[in-house]
């Protein structure tokens with residue numbers, strides 16, 4: 031099948047398949063005939079039954095000869111090899127993956143190995159009848175536009191803007207199963223298996239970070255307490271991590287992890303560019319004794335004060351507020367008082 035679009039979801043998200051459908055239909059307008067959408071369900075990564083609701087024409091359930099594919103970094107190589115086979119056999123117009131750590135890695139490696147064009151964490155459009163790429167830049171104030179010189183286009187797409195289909199598909203996609211030899215991964219030597227914390231700093235919607243304004247490692251209890259009150263995860267700037275107070279997976283910054291949170295609370299952090307470059311937050315709250323601290327340039331709510339005083343006070347206030355809102359039968363006077371604030 032030449033000219034089709036392969037889409038390789040990692041979860042039941044219908045947005046990615048719907049985007050493949052949209053692009054295929056737009057491509058078809060400029061060609062004679064249809065451009066099919068083939069959804070690939072990697073056995074062990076995503077349940078094929080979850081993908082039947084998308085608008086794919088075909089659902090290809092793919093398994094390696096020896097068991098199942100492995101999600102996560104350790105399974106990337108095998109998935110790249112399996113997709114290489116599909117690309118070599120079918121010459122798709124594009125291969126779409128989600129912009130996740132695995133999807134980005136697979137897109138970059140597959141784009142290279144099939145001598146196609148790779149786009150990581152971007153979006154695809156049809157310009158002048160052909161696939162073109164892009165990505166918002168400078169906080170959405172500009173747009174980077176790319177043209178592809180090679181085919182296929184292998185792209186990991188940011189899922190945020192991808193809407194679920196408005197209409198339900200007619201019927202189910204035609205289902206096929208393939209077992210492929212993906213071979214041993216001789217190029218990768220596994221030295222260690224690192225457990226990713228459940229509340230990974232990069233994924234947590236609420237992050238409370240402490241900086242070098244805290245005096246000793248034990249003072250991070252204060253950060254843990256505030257994170258606990260907010261239901262968030264603990265992070266740090268680099269110096270406390272360098273000092274061995276917290277493990278490296280908690281470090282936020284260009285040499286640590288990026289944050290993309292609803293709420294980021296920066297306690298005793300100066301706001302150095304190496305830190306802030308990696309912080310995206312809908313709301314940033316900063317607590318710092320220095321009114322001139324750079325962090326206040328980014329803060330939606332700034333508290334000029336001592337974290338040893340305001341940290342516990344904030345945690346207590348949050349706990350009080352959530353206890354009140356959880357109380358199904360509040361005292362009339364308390365309820366009236368809350369409403370007036």
Ligand SMILES: Cc1cc2nc3c(=O)[nH]c(=O)nc-3n(C[C@H](O)[C@H](O)[C@H](O)COP(=O)(O)OP(=O)(O)OC[C@H]3O[C@@H](n4cnc5c(N)ncnc54)[C@H](O)[C@@H]3O)c2cc1C
Nearest residue numbers: 241242243267268283284285286298300305318319320337
């Ligand atoms: C190549 C390179 C890579 C780097 N990568 C990273 C990185 O990935 N992440 C990162 O974070 N940094 C990184 N850094 C380090 C970075 O340059 C800064 O040194 C670091 O971010 C500063 O951390 P900080 O704000 O916690 O500490 P400081 O700069 O020491 O700031 C402490 C802040 O706490 C405030 N404070 C002090 N006491 C209190 C109190 N009681 N209550 C409230 N506030 C108080 C102070 O006013 C000050 O603003 C990197 C540096 C280099 C050169």
